[in-house]
Amino acid sequence: MAHKPSQLIWHNGHFVPWWEAKVHVLTHGLHYGSSVFEGIRAYATDKGAAIFRLRDHVERLFESARIHRMQIPYSQDDLFDACKQIIRVNRLTNGAYLRPIVFRGYGEYALAPSPQLPIEVAIAATEMGAYLGAEGLERGVDACISSWQRPAANTFPTMAKAGGNYLNSSQISMEAQRHGYQEGIALGTDGMLSEGGGENVFLVKKGVLYTPPTSAAILTGITRDTVMTLAQELGYEVRQQTMPREALYVCDEAFFTGTACEITPIRSIDGLTIGNGSRGPITHELQDLFFGLVKGKLADRFGWLDYVGGGEIEVEHDLHSALA
Structure with missing residues (x-):
């Protein structure tokens, strides 16, 4: 950055x-x-x-x-x-x-x-x-599942955005970049999807948005909350639920959210292309609404x-x- x-x-x-x-x-x-x-x-x-x-x-x-x-x-x-x-x-x-x-x-x-x-x-x-590159906002980024896990709930508080927590995030991101990816995605101690090195994760399957729940050792992101609010306003169902890593392999779209990365599509995971290998239509729709709002082009109704x-x-x- x-x-x-x-x-x-x-x-x-x-x-x-x-x-x-x-x-x-x-x-x-x-x-x-x-x-x-x-x-x-x-x-x-x-x-x-x-x-x-x-x-x-x-x-x-x-x-x-x-x-x-x-x-x-x-x-x-x-x-x-x-x-x-x-x-x-x-x-x-x-x-x-x-x-x-x-x-x-x-x-x-x-x-x-x-x-x-x-x-x-x-x-x-x-x-x-753009945190993951200007081209990434349109063309998407390549990500991988990290060998590093997020900590268990009773190790240290993941709800806090604390400096010490980010040593784990650094390992996730550094490992991914060593292997040629832009970002890594961690699993929790239960083997289920958690979050990216510094981002929350969403995937889309058959028109429904899915994201790991707060119990998955994630930081409850403000952009994550923004996207859930905007998606529901657009009429999409949003489900917070635990998911295995292979849910990313078979989804139609996937994207990262965060203050730094905003809404960045994921075009591949572990070398497997997601959807058409670029920004999906629902991701695009959410981006348009998000950037229109934050740049003052649309009414700030929230x-x-x-x-x-x-x-x-x-x-x-x-x-x-x-x-x-």
């Missing part, structure tokens, strides 16, 4: 230059993975940049922090406003990818940290294109867009000098 650095990052309530947003090498989150984060997209519209489902993402960030017993030293409204401000101050009028992160800071080595250990918060915003607005953001005088 290539990105171009922007000028400023919001860090603990202040704007700091991109290359000066630093933490100590003994930061707890670096050593033990004690961080939670979100990926959020903003899109360019005729009314200016609009952030997609911002409140849902910020709410999930707080839920992830609560699961890991981290008290965020800001309100949800504080971070809601900061996400808008970081886009405005960096003048990202063509859309942006936001990365809010909450992590335990520097102070001690303890696995069970004391309440006095600082909780730090940062929000970065950058330009970013209240999913938060417009960034205009106006100057007050930045400290010495920061202006540093950026000059």
Whole structure:
């Protein structure tokens, strides 16, 4: 996921230059993975940049922090406003990818940290294109079933979008790319389909959409929820149910969903072509509705867009000098 650095990052309530947003090498989150984060997209519209489902993402960030017993030293409204401000101050009028992160800071080595250990918060915003490639949105990507499994429910909480969880995701994606695929798909400990390295998975069979349930050790994705809502509005039945890997081998269409990958078709799985080997008609229909909505071309009937607005953001005088 290539990105171009922007000028400023919001860090603990202040704007700091991109290359000066630093933490100590003994930061707890670096050593033990004690961080939670979100990926959020903003899109360019005729009314200016609009952030997609911002409140849902910020709410999930707080839920992830609560699961890991981290008290965020800001309100949800504080971070809601900061996400808008970081886009405005960096003048990202063509859309942006936001990365809010909450992590335990520097102070001690303890696995069970004391309440006095600082909780730090940062929000970065950058330009970013299609996560799995621009061509992938139309032509689809090649995926494989990974040899790595998702963890069992009683190992660590998969409901939280936590940094430590993504070591598993990294293994899935790296393995897939070593073997020539764009992404891998993990099974759960029960041998049933779970999710991609960083995406939820849908398949289509005889006009019905299927996706693994929350019990399959998946992250309950916000784009996943969006697609289920849009599919039902279009009149399609959506079933959340456990499925074996071979369900992908015999489906008519399949696609990934996620903030980064948006809605990306899967054209083959383990070398077997899915459908016609490109974007299927239902996937296409969902993409058209999704992108029409997030780019402001269709009415925002679900209240999913938060417009960034205009106006100057007050930045400290010495920061202006540093950026000059």
